[in-house]
Amino acid sequence: MRKFTKEELAHCDGKDGRQAYVAYGGKVYNVSDSLLWKGGDHQASHTAGQDLTDALEEAPHNSELLEEFPVMGILQED
């Protein structure tokens, strides 16, 4: 499985036709096909290309929703 650095993940921000990837719990998910991540923006609160592990604690949904999306790899630890 591909390993992503934070820089590589940051590049997948969903802008200008790029893929929209987000990380959670060490996994990198491809959310490009989700209407709720259009243009890399999610509910005016989050942007793609980031590790949202901490942010999900505050979100009005759990990680089950992320499991609908394909896993593209794992996020390398610093």
Next chain:
Amino acid sequence: MAKVTREMVERSGVNVDQLVELLVKNAAAELTTYYYYTILRCNLIGLDGETIKEIAETARIEDRNHFEALVPRIYELDGRLPRDMKEFHDISACPPAYLPEETQDVNALLKVLVKAERCAVRGYTHICNLTAGKDHRTYDLSLSILHEEIEHESWFSEFLGEGPSGHFLRRGATSPFVSKFLR
């Protein structure tokens, strides 16, 4: 625009531009859901479908009411609706509640309905969390909508066999919580 209204919300620490964007996205979700629920309701036929038709209709009308109630708050906060309705559709906070391929499959229709309501419950919970103790009017509005969305979710969930809702369908007028914003 209500200048001092916006100023007060800004001074409370709320990111007003973010809030307005969320309100517009949720207004889009309400109006598009009203449209998609029209199609779903029309297809709720037969013994099983007719059983659900009344609550689907109530949810449909209340979602339209939510749209109507959200719009003034958007403009008060110096927001605006997109000029192009196609754009408005595509920025919705929730995915389209499309009629399933198998239009006679009432269970599939129910799953579409409950998924839409759950998206709405999440959205208004988020807005309530952002505005609680800060933007009292938006909080009151969002909480009122949330009360109704939770009831919609519970109605449909009950029909899917997920457990008792503890609710009964509306007795009389629609939007018991949001109606104060529609006067």
